[in-house]
Amino acid sequence: MHAVRLHAFGPAENLTFERTADPEPGPGQVRIAVAAAGVHLLDTALREGMRGPAPRPAELPTIPGREVAGVVESLGAGAPAGLLGRRVVAHLGFAPGGYAELAVTDAARLHEIPENLDFAAAVAMIGTGRTALGILQFAELGPGAVAVIPAAAGGIGTLLVQYAKHAGATVIGLAGGPEKAALVRANGADLAVDYRDGAWPERVRAHLGDRAATVVLDGVGGDVARAAVGLLAPGGRHLVFGWSAEGVRDGGPLLVDGVSTQVLGPVMFEKAGGPDPLRTLEERALAEAAAGRLTPAVQRFPLARAADAHRALESRRTVGKVVLEP
Template identity: 55%
Template structure:
């Protein structure tokens, strides 16, 4: 089969499209003919060789990235009901990795699907994370919600959820095209946080109202500017730092203003047992149309271009690879 293999840490161009042996399903496993594989921002960090306390351990090389896999079962291992063969499925636990034409997974981790492969692969991790993020945020219809990185995979789903809940939604993203995408999602206000004084323009548009919940996926200076818009008693919930810059609110300010600061990612990582039920919820939300992910697809052979685009924040929605 063809797969994308990393032999040495470094730039995106180190990802090599090559021929490798087909994986064979073991006991309790199915093999999936991959139709769509998800690409995650953390994979670009691991590929580069950078390490950090909040990151997964670096993989042994050579490696094939990508656990998010959707496709059709073409073979089953010992002990698995052969009726799985021919079924469309999705999993977050593909091995040796989803950047390939074939992957295997434990049958217990596989969900049958009736939605498109690209949609399913977007929801099995990004959708799950968005729902977990929202549960931590505990939004209400009376909230004024500011979502940064609102045109990203998670951000778009958060905007949809908050809009349907009845909250007032402000979506911040970088560049006219991304701002237009956020506006099309139904945000009450879509702003370009690459423009100077964007936060001041948000304050002016709110006309005296204040942000009660900040859901931040970008970090850095943009998060700092957004944080200044929070009302006393507001909630600041983070899910990552797409800018690769860290913003940590001043503890004295947080206490003085009665703010709640939560690192949702750390909270979620401490509760791995909840993941299966979130996967069911996320797929159900896509199936009934409650949440609709945006997908930006690249051919499997162009995985390096997908990584480069993701790192430069030139993508909109969930990045997927198509064999």
């Protein structure tokens, strides 16, 4: 098969598209003919050898990627025979292997893809979608709520905007550049502003009039988050689920005196309940997409251009979820 392999930690150029041995499914596993593989910002940090929420690969070379969708084409011993030929999506957990034409995972990790979802949408919902729903468990959105969403054109931000609007909240979406702001507006935000324009907080205040923000859903941190938190009403809430503006490696959440700040880590997955909370969120995410209530934005790259995808993601030139397609 062809795959993208990392032979040495470092820049995106270290991702090489090459031929390698087909993986073989072990007991209880399946092999998937990959039609779409998800790319995450965390992948770029792990590529550089940095440690994050997931452990970096113990051995090199490695095939990055932890989210795949495709068709089951081979079964390991004990895997259910009925899975053969099924359209499936899976989060591989901490095991790499997604940036490839073939990927192996435990049969227990699979979800069958609803008929009205394509592979790219399914792979977006299995990772980005489950995270968005995890965040939203804490958001308390509804009529009367005013949500400010930095990075509203990103994979998570796109879904947060849609959910908040369906819940009846007023949505202020922030994005980097007029083109991204236009996409946020088309996605349903009541106001979409370019956070590169230093006057954007004044535009938000003018739009809201005598109202103020009630919640900031923050995956950015840095100056954008600081300005967004300044829009909160007394008693407003600052939910932090990332800080990309301050770097994946050594940044930290923005903590502001007088504002209720909650940093969401594993708790946002644990809250989902059930014997496997992550799987609970994955099922909910796929169901929301199948019902048309959430529609992920997807930016596609050929598998052979994984390095380009990483560069675009790191420089914030992407819109929605980044997906590789063989």
